[in-house]
Amino acid sequence: MKESIKIDSVFLNFREHKVLRGISFEFYKNKVTGILGRNGCGKSCFLKIITGQLKPASKHLSYQGKLLDNLYKESGLINYLPQHEFHPKSIQVSKLIQLYGLELQGFITQYPFLEKNINLKFSDLSGGEKRILEVLLVMEADTKFTILDEPFSHIMPVHVQLVKDRIQALSAKKGILITDHQYQNVVEISDSLFLLKDGVFKMVKEEEDLRFNGYIR
Amino acid sequence: MSLLTFLIFLQVGLGSLTLMFWFKVITSALAVIFYNNLKAKELFFYLNIGIGKKELSSFLLLMDFISWFIGIFILIKLCGT
Numbered sequence: 001m002k003e004s005i006k007i008d009s010v011f012l013n014f015r016e017h018k019v020l021r022g023i024s025f026e027f028y029k030n031k032v033t034g035i036l037g038r039n040g041c042g043k044s045c046f047l048k049i050i051t052g053q054l055k056p057a058s059k060h061l062s063y064q065g066k067l068l069d070n071l072y073k074e075s076g077l078i079n080y081l082p083q084h085e086f087h088p089k090s091i092q093v094s095k096l097i098q099l100y101g102l103e104l105q106g107f108i109t110q111y112p113f114l115e116k117n118i119n120l121k122f123s124d125l126s127g128g129e130k131r132i133l134e135v136l137l138v139m140e141a142d143t144k145f146t147i148l149d150e151p152f153s154h155i156m157p158v159h160v161q162l163v164k165d166r167i168q169a170l171s172a173k174k175g176i177l178i179t180d181h182q183y184q185n186v187v188e189i190s191d192s193l194f195l196l197k198d199g200v201f202k203m204v205k206e207e208e209d210l211r212f213n214g215y216i217r
Numbered sequence: 218m219s220l221l222t223f224l225i226f227l228q229v230g231l232g233s234l235t236l237m238f239w240f241k242v243i244t245s246a247l248a249v250i251f252y253n254n255l256k257a258k259e260l261f262f263y264l265n266i267g268i269g270k271k272e273l274s275s276f277l278l279l280m281d282f283i284s285w286f287i288g289i290f291i292l293i294k295l296c297g298t
Binding site: 051053072075076079080081082084085086087088099100101138141 | 256258259260261262264265266267269
């Protein structure tokens, strides 16, 4: 049986506004699963629900048949890259790498452009440097699944390509769930793709489906 | 808040200890809530390295209380209150 995380019967309302209407969704280890959707469609809410930061009206979340309140409850199961900067400002870059359980020299050898920043505090990095470091730390850490919310935002094109290449390589050992507005990049690397529209997921098999659903013109 | 309780303790003496203790309990709880809101964006960093929200709050509360108890203990020893 393929290792997977399954979530269904997700209902989320904000007053009268029904954001998520009984979502059912499953994503697999060794696969890249992409989620697309317009601003405000509920993508980030969905990610916050599975990571336990938002309580929906109802949900049913499980990993290998085991019911979970949120995915962080199972040690080493997931890590998550939120849209916003999320590391403490005063921590040194080298310390951060080690806190993620990564071997410092190996990480620097793999990403030599980080070497000049290794002794700096996180707050001393530029916006783009902070973002690429956060993306790489979360991706490279040893978890069964990684959830990436807008990993391509605020990073330069050469690093976007690097992140895409690493996501594809890392999918050999973990499951990756990704959402981003740079939809071409998500389409390119995803093994399966879904569009969140009108509170439910619609499977996307080709770019024409995105056009048909009004996501692109 | 710890400093305030120390000052009151110095002024009033041992008789204020019970009151100061509960004052410290309430203000510490409020401080943890305030800190959690202030640092809400950093929560995912701690979750990603395996530290849950409850562990984080408990650690903060414990450190706050230990430092307060040490402060009160030193005051009792120094002043012989």
